[in-house]
Amino acid sequence: xxxxxxxxxxxxxxxxxxxxxxxxxxxxxxxxxxGGIVALxxxxxxxxxxxxxxxxxxxxxxxxxxTKGLIEFRGERVDRMTPSDLVKxxxxxxxxxxxxxxxxxxEENLLTGAxxxxxxxxxxxxxxxxxxxxxxxxxxxxxxxxxxxxxxxxQMTAIGRALMARPSMILLDEPSMGLAPQIVEEIFxxxxxxxxxxxxxxxxxxxxxMVALRFADFGYIxxxxxxxxxxxxxxxxxxxxxxxxxxxxxxxxxxxxRDSKHYRRRKRWLS
Amino acid sequence: xxxxxxxxxxWILIGILGIGAFAPLYAGDARFPQWxxxxxxxxxxxxxxxxxxxGLVLIFKASGVFNFAQGAMVLFAALSLVRLMEFMPLxxxxxxxxxxxVAVAWVIERLVLRPLVNQExxxxxxxxxxxxxxxxxxxxxxxxxDIYTLDVGMPKVPKILLENVFEGGILVGMEDVxxxxxxxxxxxxxxxxxxxxxxxxxxxxxxxxxxxAQSIGIPLNRIxxxxxxxxxxxxxxxxxxxxxxxGVQFSLQLVALKALPVVILGGFTSIxxxxxxxxxxxxxxxxxxxxxxxxxxxxxxxxFAYVLALVxxxxxxxxLFGERHIDxx
Numbered sequence: 001x002x003x004x005x006x007x008x009x010x011x012x013x014x015x016x017x018x019x020x021x022x023x024x025x026x027x028x029x030x031x032x033x034x035g036g037i038v039a040l041x042x043x044x045x046x047x048x049x050x051x052x053x054x055x056x057x058x059x060x061x062x063x064x065x066x067t068k069g070l071i072e073f074r075g076e077r078v079d080r081m082t083p084s085d086l087v088k089x090x091x092x093x094x095x096x097x098x099x100x101x102x103x104x105x106x107e108e109n110l111l112t113g114a115x116x117x118x119x120x121x122x123x124x125x126x127x128x129x130x131x132x133x134x135x136x137x138x139x140x141x142x143x144x145x146x147x148x149x150x151x152x153x154x155q156m157t158a159i160g161r162a163l164m165a166r167p168s169m170i171l172l173d174e175p176s177m178g179l180a181p182q183i184v185e186e187i188f189x190x191x192x193x194x195x196x197x198x199x200x201x202x203x204x205x206x207x208x209x210m211v212a213l214r215f216a217d218f219g220y221i222x223x224x225x226x227x228x229x230x231x232x233x234x235x236x237x238x239x240x241x242x243x244x245x246x247x248x249x250x251x252x253x254x255x256x257x258r259d260s261k262h263y264r265r266r267k268r269w270l271s
Numbered sequence: 272x273x274x275x276x277x278x279x280x281x282w283i284l285i286g287i288l289g290i291g292a293f294a295p296l297y298a299g300d301a302r303f304p305q306w307x308x309x310x311x312x313x314x315x316x317x318x319x320x321x322x323x324x325x326g327l328v329l330i331f332k333a334s335g336v337f338n339f340a341q342g343a344m345v346l347f348a349a350l351s352l353v354r355l356m357e358f359m360p361l362x363x364x365x366x367x368x369x370x371x372x373v374a375v376a377w378v379i380e381r382l383v384l385r386p387l388v389n390q391e392x393x394x395x396x397x398x399x400x401x402x403x404x405x406x407x408x409x410x411x412x413x414x415x416x417d418i419y420t421l422d423v424g425m426p427k428v429p430k431i432l433l434e435n436v437f438e439g440g441i442l443v444g445m446e447d448v449x450x451x452x453x454x455x456x457x458x459x460x461x462x463x464x465x466x467x468x469x470x471x472x473x474x475x476x477x478x479x480x481x482x483x484a485q486s487i488g489i490p491l492n493r494i495x496x497x498x499x500x501x502x503x504x505x506x507x508x509x510x511x512x513x514x515x516x517x518g519v520q521f522s523l524q525l526v527a528l529k530a531l532p533v534v535i536l537g538g539f540t541s542i543x544x545x546x547x548x549x550x551x552x553x554x555x556x557x558x559x560x561x562x563x564x565x566x567x568x569x570x571x572x573x574x575f576a577y578v579l580a581l582v583x584x585x586x587x588x589x590x591l592f593g594e595r596h597i598d599x600x
Contacts, residue, residue: 087488
């Protein structure tokens with residue numbers, strides 16, 4: 001990430017509370033530069049999804065609320081907008097677990113993505129072809145109901161559907177979930193491709209740290225609702241702690257988890 | 272139960288119903304013209320059930336809510352129309368009533384659905400129960416609770432058709448024929464709307480997955496207003512037809528109860544299902560009343576639909592045309 005890249009999304013010290021009592025994010029700050037791929041890493045329950053939903057404003061539907069901090073997109077405060085307004089401004093979320101419309105065909109799924117845009121039919125057709133260009137596999141299955149397609153195809157449909165809104169930024173939640181490593185690779189290649197060709201920026205929540213760091217340029221590590229570490233993807237993947245705690249490789253070779261030293265070190269790292 | 276829920280069960284059920292429909296002809300005590308008359312009468316009353324069921328299906332498709340208030344909406348629309356007609360010509364009253372139904376949809380979205388977003392289906396169902404009672408009371412408070420005759424110029428006199436084919440011909444209510452044509456047109460328009468327009472597609476998307484629809488920028492609030500408006504308009508059409516047949520009165524909303532077995536039969540998510548379900552129930556009711564009634568002591572018309580629905584719940588819970596649950600394992 002070069003310093004002169006313009007900031008696209010800025011999240012500044014947000015705190016999220018669910019149901020008025022459960023404090024999930026305790027001050028998360030992050031930056032996504034124009035044209036960047038930023039990875040949000042961390043274990044289950046660290047707050048990755050909540051962060052993404054706070055940005056896309058899907059939180060309110062789950063009784064969550066941003067109580068502190070602010071979120072700016074291109075310098076404009078967006079934390080009080082509806083998801084629909086946000087999509088119109090170019091921020092769209094691809095939710096964890098794909099969430100395709102199971103009873104609609106693949107093509108209909110893609111077309112729903114263009115709902116917020118008021119453009120001509122021809123233009124939407126052209127966009128459809130563009131999406132098929134990125135996901136040739138979808139074109140073959142355009143007529144089948146999404147519910148009957150494979151997990152990989154559903155993930156592609158979900159990303160393609162988001163692309164139909166012509167976003168400048170996609171919040172991609174756990175694209176590798178439940179997919180074979182080969183498919184994960186394929187999906188990430190497409191993400192990289194989209195980033196390069198369409199200039200779409202990505203904020204990517206991922207448990208698969210290894211893959212995510214390979215494709216992202218910058219990363220944040222979340223633990224218990226806080227950012228505990230940040231850095232360029234390269235710096236993170238070379239960091240000894242990250243290697244040990246997230247990538248499962250350590251310089252000391254195989255280690256026993258019974259080893260109490262491991263826990264003490266991790267505890268120190270977290271505090 | 273898996274065994275019973277195979278695809279061929281549908282055909283067996285349809286087969287049994289078909290045999291039942293034609294059996295009277297061979298049982299000896301029926302003459303063909305009389306049978307035809309019963310069949311036509313059944314189909315016509317079936318169309319009317321379909322109209323109410325259609326409103327239910329629309330709302331269920333788009334929001335996953337079983338709208339208990341559909342009957343109340345039928346009554347409310349018919350009451351509004353009949354009272355407004357006292358002050359203005361039919362065409363104007365019709366437009367005003369439509370506007371009222373859209374306003375009702377808007378208010379329901381604002382006051383009931385919006386605060387309950389992402390709640391369990393049962394919670395929303397209970398809410399529609401509340402809406403039903405509220406609309407009931409409101410309608411009767413504003414418009415009065417007498418029985419009104421609704422005359423929108425439908426021909427009341429039945430016609431005798433096919434006189435030269437059968438002796439005495441068969442008697443067909445012209446009112447029913449017009450109702451059938453109206454219903455068919457309505458269904459055609461709705462099918463086009465759902466399949467071909469981007470709003471229709473968005474409605475189906477919301478039906479499948481609220482959250483995903485929201486995430487791609489489909490505004491749920493607007494979709495709900497649209498779908499409740501459309502089903503309000505369907506309720507109006509049903510109200511006009513039923514109202515001019517039975518008079519506009521409190522019992523009009525009970526026709527919604529008959530719509531429940533119709534949607535169970537046809538499937539909660541299928542517009543064609545609502546139509547076919549209505550036809551089957553209307554037909555079954557009339558045939559069994561006329562031909563089985565003498566043996567079982569009559570009154571079959573009142574319970575036939577519910578028993579049929581029970582059978583379907585056992586063997587084919589998603590109905591004839593309902594969307595099957597797509598489960599990925």
